Amino acid sequence: MQRHMEPILSIREVSKSYGNFKALDKVSLEVPAHSIYGLLGPNGAGKTTLIRIINQITFPDQGEILLGGVPLKPEHVAHIGYLPEERGLYKNMKVGEQALYLAQLKGLSRADARKELNYWFEKLDIGDWWNRKVQELSKGMAQKIQFITTVLHRPRLLIFDEPFSGFDPINAALIKDQILELRREGASIIFSTHRMESVEELCEYIALIHRSHKILEGRLANIKKAYRKNQYRVRWTPRDGDEGLNGMQVMAPVVRSAFDPDEKIWDFVVRLEDEKQSEFMEYLTGRGVLTAFQEVIPSVNDIFIQTVQNQETDA
Amino acid sequence: MRKLGLIIRREYLAKVRNKSFVIMTFLSPILLVGMVVLIAYLTKINDNEKRIVSVLNESSFFQGDFLPQPGVSFVRLQDLSLEEAKDSTLSMGYYGLLYLEDGERLDWVAERAYLYTREAPSTSVLERIERILESGLRLYRLEELGMSPQTYADLGAGYEINTATFAGERSVKGINEFKALVGGGFGYLIMMFIIIYGGFVMRSVIEEKTSRIIEIIISSVKPFQLMLGKIIGTSLAGITQFLIWIISASLLMVLVLIFLDLDPAILLERPGTAPGLEGFNPADQLQTDATTALIVEEFLNIPMGLMIGFFLVYFVLGYLIYSSIYAAIGAAVDNETDTQQFIFPIILPLMLAIYVGFFSVFSNPHGPIAVGFSIFPLTSPIVMMMRLPGGVGEGGVPVWQLVLSIVLLILTFLAIVYLASRIYRVGILMYGKKPTYRELLKWLKY
Known part of the structure; x- marks a missing residue:
C-alpha cells in the first residue's frame, strides 16, 4: 500500500x-x-x-x-x-x-x-x-x-x-x-x-x-x-507400506517423523524444493491417503532465537 | 513555562492537601501556644504556693524582719518553749520552725539559729530565710566597723568603661551579641526552612521514583523543569505553612493572653541583681534602665528594611542551592533509608554556619572567621545574616564583602543547580542499587 x-x-x-x-x-x-x-x-x-x-x-x-x-x-x-x-x-x-x-x-x-x-x-x-x-x-x-x-x-x-x-x-x-x-x-x-x-x-x-x-x-x-526452510508437514497413510515410504523419502528428505499405530497415519516434516511440490503431491495422493499438507512457517519466536543464536556464533 | 506552572501547581496542591501537612500546619501553633500557656500557668502556680514557717524568736534582734515574701510567709510564736513550738508547728501543718535563741550579740544569735523542718528544707525557703539573717548580719557588722551602708555600697560598686563609636553614638557592650542574635534569628529561619522543605523535596522525588510515575511524566517534561517545579511548589507550600504558623500563633497568643489574663512579662527572662545587695544601690536600677533604652535604640537602629531585603536574597539563593542538592539525592537513591550518607555532607555546612555564627560572629562580627564564613557560599546565607544587623558600609559589613558573597552565591547556585540536574536526570531512571559517589560523578558525564 x-x-x-x-x-x-x-x-x-x-x-x-x-x-x-x-x-x-x-x-x-x-x-x-x-x-x-x-x-x-x-x-x-x-x-x-x-x-x-x-x-x-x-x-x-x-x-x-x-x-x-x-x-x-x-x-x-x-x-x-x-x-x-x-x-x-x-x-x-x-x-x-x-x-x-x-x-x-x-x-x-x-x-x-x-x-x-x-x-x-x-x-x-x-x-x-x-x-x-x-x-x-x-x-x-x-x-x-x-x-x-x-x-x-x-x-x-x-x-x-x-x-x-x-x-x-x-x-x-x-x-x-x-x-x-x-x-x-x-x-x-x-x-x-x-x-x-x-x-x-x-x-x-x-x-x-x-x-x-x-x-x-x-x-x-x-x-x-526469508526464514522459511522449505519444510512441510505431511499426514499420510501409504497404501503399499514401506515401498511407498522409501519412494517418498527420495523426493523429500524427512526431517522428523512419527507414526500413529491406531490410525495407521504417518506424521512427517519433510524438506521439499518449491518446484517439486506438485510432483510430490501427486505421488502422495496416488500412493496413499493424504490428510494434511502444510508449510511449516517459522514463528517470530523461532526467528528471534535463531537470529540471536547466529549472532552469538558469529561474534 | 506553562508546564512549569502546571508542575508547580501540582506539587503545591499535593503538599498542601497532604493530611499530615495539614495537621502539622494547624496543630503546631496550638501546641506552641498551649506549651507557652502551660509554662506561664505553672509558673503562676509555683509562685502562688506559700509555705508558712513559724518563728520562735527569743532574742531582741530581727524583730520585724520576717515579712511575707513570694513563696514563704512567717508566723510569730510567742511565750512557748522550743518543744511546745515544735509541737504546735507540726500540729498546725506549717512548713517549718525557725528558732532564734536569746543572746547579747546579733552575730551570736544568728550563728545559733536553727530551722526545723520535717524533711530536708527546700532551697528556696532556705535561701529566703538565710537572706534575712544575712542582711541583718551585714548591717550589724557595718555598724561595728562604723561604716555607713551607703559607703559599703559605693565600695562594692562595679565599674564599666563607657563605649562609643567614632561617629559619636553611644554603644552598649553586648550589643554585638544582641545584634547577631537578631541576625541569627533570620539565619536560623533559613536553616530550618532548608532542612524541613529540602527534605520534603527529596522525599517527593523518591516517591515519584518508587511509584514509577516518573517514567510516565518524563516523556512530557524536561527533568530540569520537573526538578525546578518541585522545588518551587514545595517551597511555596512551605511559605504558606510558615505564614499560617506566624499569623495563627500570634492571634492565638493574643487571645490566650486576653482570656486567661496572663502577664506576658513572665515569659521574659529578667536578669536578677546580685543577691544580698537588693535595694542597696538604686544606681543599678538606673543603669539597667539606661541599658535597656540603649538596646531598644540599637534595635531600632538595625536596618530592618535592608535586613529583610538581603534575607530574601540569601533565603532564595541558599534554599535553591540546598534543595537542588536534596532533589539530586532523592533521584540517586531508591528509598529514604539510603539517603543518610548523602545527607550528612549537606547538613554539615549548615550546622557549621550556625555554630560558627553563634560562637564567632557574636563576639566579633567582622573578624576573619566571620568574614570567611560569610563569603563561603554554602555558609554565607546564614552567617552573613548574622553580620548584617550592624549595617552595611562603615561600621558594618564592607560593601565588597557583601557583593563578593552574593556573586559567589549566584555562581554556586548556577553550578550546583546544573550539577544537581545532571544527577537528577540520570538518577530518576535508575533503579536497584545505591550509587557510590564515584558513580554519581560518572552520571555527570552521561
Whole structure:
C-alpha cells in the first residue's frame, strides 16, 4: 500500500554510550507510517535506551532522528504517546485530577483534556473512577488509566512498552482492540515486547535489536519468507507400506517423523524444493491417503532465537 | 513555562492537601501556644504556693524582719518553749520552725539559729530565710566597723568603661551579641526552612521514583523543569505553612493572653541583681534602665528594611542551592533509608554556619572567621545574616564583602543547580542499587 511508504520515524546511525558501556551502536530504523512496528530484543539489548531517545528523555551521542521527515524537536513530545514498561501513578492523587494533569503536560488545554477524558472513561467503562484515589485501584485498573493518558492527546506516534503486562486476558483483549482502532484512525505504533504471540498477531513490521545493534528489520511477512526452510508437514497413510515410504523419502528428505499405530497415519516434516511440490503431491495422493499438507512457517519466536543464536556464533 | 506552572501547581496542591501537612500546619501553633500557656500557668502556680514557717524568736534582734515574701510567709510564736513550738508547728501543718535563741550579740544569735523542718528544707525557703539573717548580719557588722551602708555600697560598686563609636553614638557592650542574635534569628529561619522543605523535596522525588510515575511524566517534561517545579511548589507550600504558623500563633497568643489574663512579662527572662545587695544601690536600677533604652535604640537602629531585603536574597539563593542538592539525592537513591550518607555532607555546612555564627560572629562580627564564613557560599546565607544587623558600609559589613558573597552565591547556585540536574536526570531512571559517589560523578558525564 502506498501510504505505508513514507516513514513516520527514521532513526539514522544512532549511537549512545553510558561511560564505557555502549547501549546503542549505529542503529538505524525506519518505522512506516500507520503501521504497527514491533521492536524486539533480549533484555539489555538497548530497546529502552532507543525508546527513551525517541521520547527525548535521553539524547544520542551521534546520529539523527526524524519524526515525519523533520528532525526531532522538543515540541514533538506532544505528538508522541509513550507507555513505559515500568509505569506508575501518583498514589495519593485522584484518578481524574491525575489524568487531567498528565494530559495538560502533553499540551492539551484543560477543557480539551476534560472532554477527551470523558470520552475515554466512557469508552473503557470506568466513568465512576474519577474521584477515587489511585491507591484504591488494582494494578489492572491503574494500567487502564495509564493507557488512557498515553493515547489521550491523539499522538501521531504511539510507543507501547510491554502494554499487556498486568492485564487479565479480558482487559488485554480490550486494550488490543483499542490499539488496533487507533491504528485504523491513523496512528503509527511502536510495540516493544517479549510476548511473541502478540507480535505475530499485531505487527506488520519488526526490528530485532541485540547487543546494541540492529540485527534484523523488515516486513514481518517478508522476514518469514526469508526464514522459511522449505519444510512441510505431511499426514499420510501409504497404501503399499514401506515401498511407498522409501519412494517418498527420495523426493523429500524427512526431517522428523512419527507414526500413529491406531490410525495407521504417518506424521512427517519433510524438506521439499518449491518446484517439486506438485510432483510430490501427486505421488502422495496416488500412493496413499493424504490428510494434511502444510508449510511449516517459522514463528517470530523461532526467528528471534535463531537470529540471536547466529549472532552469538558469529561474534 | 506553562508546564512549569502546571508542575508547580501540582506539587503545591499535593503538599498542601497532604493530611499530615495539614495537621502539622494547624496543630503546631496550638501546641506552641498551649506549651507557652502551660509554662506561664505553672509558673503562676509555683509562685502562688506559700509555705508558712513559724518563728520562735527569743532574742531582741530581727524583730520585724520576717515579712511575707513570694513563696514563704512567717508566723510569730510567742511565750512557748522550743518543744511546745515544735509541737504546735507540726500540729498546725506549717512548713517549718525557725528558732532564734536569746543572746547579747546579733552575730551570736544568728550563728545559733536553727530551722526545723520535717524533711530536708527546700532551697528556696532556705535561701529566703538565710537572706534575712544575712542582711541583718551585714548591717550589724557595718555598724561595728562604723561604716555607713551607703559607703559599703559605693565600695562594692562595679565599674564599666563607657563605649562609643567614632561617629559619636553611644554603644552598649553586648550589643554585638544582641545584634547577631537578631541576625541569627533570620539565619536560623533559613536553616530550618532548608532542612524541613529540602527534605520534603527529596522525599517527593523518591516517591515519584518508587511509584514509577516518573517514567510516565518524563516523556512530557524536561527533568530540569520537573526538578525546578518541585522545588518551587514545595517551597511555596512551605511559605504558606510558615505564614499560617506566624499569623495563627500570634492571634492565638493574643487571645490566650486576653482570656486567661496572663502577664506576658513572665515569659521574659529578667536578669536578677546580685543577691544580698537588693535595694542597696538604686544606681543599678538606673543603669539597667539606661541599658535597656540603649538596646531598644540599637534595635531600632538595625536596618530592618535592608535586613529583610538581603534575607530574601540569601533565603532564595541558599534554599535553591540546598534543595537542588536534596532533589539530586532523592533521584540517586531508591528509598529514604539510603539517603543518610548523602545527607550528612549537606547538613554539615549548615550546622557549621550556625555554630560558627553563634560562637564567632557574636563576639566579633567582622573578624576573619566571620568574614570567611560569610563569603563561603554554602555558609554565607546564614552567617552573613548574622553580620548584617550592624549595617552595611562603615561600621558594618564592607560593601565588597557583601557583593563578593552574593556573586559567589549566584555562581554556586548556577553550578550546583546544573550539577544537581545532571544527577537528577540520570538518577530518576535508575533503579536497584545505591550509587557510590564515584558513580554519581560518572552520571555527570552521561
